[in-house]
Amino acid sequence: MAGTSNPTQIDGQLFEFLLRQGDNVLVLGHRTSEWCGVAPALEEDIALTNTALDLIGQTQLWLGYAGEVEGKGRSANDLAFLRDVYDFRNVLMLEVPNEDFGRTLMRQFLFDAFQVPWLTALCASSNQNVADIAAKSVKEAIYHLDRSTETVIALGDGTEESNARMQSALDYLWPYVGELFGEDDVDKAMHEAGVAPMPATLRGDWETTVNSTLSQACLTLPDSKFAHSGGRTGFRHTEHLGHMLATMQTLQRSYPGAAW
Amino acid sequence: MALASISEAQVWDWLEDVPDPEIPVISVVDLGVVRAVNVMDSNAVEVTVTPTYSGCPAMAVISMDIETALAKQGIKKISLKTQIAPAWTTDxxxxxxxxxxxxxxxxxxxxxxxxxxxxxxxxxxVERVSQFGSTPCKAQWRCAECLEPFDYFKCI
Structure with a gap:
């Protein structure tokens, strides 16, 4: 596959790449929106729903462009609401249930710490649309990282109970982080075309942010190197994504084409 | 109403009177979301807007308000173009x-x-209460002197 320059194949791989970007923010955006009205404090409720709103806004940009590249007339809405589990290309970490506020914020932090250097790198993409979407999104991602970092430190370095919950959130999520740095033919094709760097090259930056924050948060980095995979290729999602989509897509599934 | 000819400056003036739907004391021009005005002829105007935050729900209302304002001035054909680059900044x-x-x-x-x-x-x-506020573009702060909470327009 590597080195081929068949335009259809490149477009197909660009489409896959764009779905990965869009589905990550869509799935995390939806999970985050589940806190609307039930967060532990009013300020946190507002922060979570604003974060969700940013992520859904970014989704519209990524999936809107994905639809254009695919060239079959599918809109961002079609892609979000009318695809099934195995068509989704998000990493598994983002689809697991929120569990509690601690795990929600730990996941946000682990993702933000990746997303900031990733989107920063994409600002220099050879694909102008990718660069434009990244430049728009990274401003929001930097803000999200500020907040998730502070909250992880406050809760980790908090009470015995909050520290224990954050440690358990970290232990639970850790086996999912490796997928952020996965590499396959799509990554290689994007790298060769100058669209995106290989995700693995960001691991050093990511670890610096994560190690420094977790040590301030009095949390212990898990030892395990095991990494779940299957989300970004669609090969194997967790059982949780189907349940999430059932809620997220119910309106468009029941009343196809409904609009307001 | 028939218009002989309109200038871009005239259209910018009209847009100065379109308030931001969430913060009605400033106009969409003051906010910096109107990026360009292009007068095609006396009946057709194209306005380029950029979103503040990518998911800001006010953008749909802003677009509608711009169309309504120009229609009131007798413009028959109004097209709105959305542009995301360069990304909006509070500058x-x-x-x-x-x-x-x-x-x-x-x-x-x-x-x-x-x-x-x-x-x-x-x-x-002043001290920060929360990094997020009543709209995507604001954060919540509070004054330690008069004890009043207030919104801060985030710098991005």
Whole structure:
């Protein structure tokens, strides 16, 4: 596959790449929106729903462009609401249930710490649309990282109970982080075309942010190197994504084409 | 109403009267979301807008308000173009807009990352309550002197 320059194949791989970007923010955006009205404090409720709103806004940009590249007339809405589990290309970490506020914020932090250097790198993409979407999104991602970092430190370095919950959130999520740095033919094709760097090259930056924050948060980095995979290729999602989509897509599934 | 000819400056003037739906004391021009005006002929105008935050729900209302305002002036064909690059920045807020924000009770954005002073009593003893506020573009702060909470327009 590597080195081929068949335009259809490149477009197909660009489409896959764009779905990965869009589905990550869509799935995390939806999970985050589940806190609307039930967060532990009013300020946190507002922060979570604003974060969700940013992520859904970014989704519209990524999936809107994905639809254009695919060239079959599918809109961002079609892609979000009318695809099934195995068509989704998000990493598994983002689809697991929120569990509690601690795990929600730990996941946000682990993702933000990746997303900031990733989107920063994409600002220099050879694909102008990718660069434009990244430049728009990274401003929001930097803000999200500020907040998730502070909250992880406050809760980790908090009470015995909050520290224990954050440690358990970290232990639970850790086996999912490796997928952020996965590499396959799509990554290689994007790298060769100058669209995106290989995700693995960001691991050093990511670890610096994560190690420094977790040590301030009095949390212990898990030892395990095991990494779940299957989300970004669609090969194997967790059982949780189907349940999430059932809620997220119910309106468009029941009343196809409904609009307001 | 038939119009002989209209200038871009005239259209910008009209848009100066279109308030931001969430912060009605500033116009969409003051906010910096109107990026370009292109007069095709006396009946057709194209306006280019850029979103503040990518998911800001006010953008749909802003587009509708711009169309309505121009239609009232007799423009028959109004097309709205959305552009995301260069990405919107609070640097595009006009000086007039910044002053109006403050007198309305919203501290204007500052590169330092926080408000300079309380928009009500002007005390500099201010503290952050939350990084997020009532709209995507604002954060919640509070004054330690007059004890009033207030919105701060985030700097991005």
């Amino acid at each position: 595009w807020l006009s000086e007039k807009g910044r002053a109006r924000l403050e007198s309305y009770g919203i501290a204007p954005p500052r590169a330092a990352g926080g408000p300079e002073r309380c928009p009500r009593c002007k005390s500099e003893a």
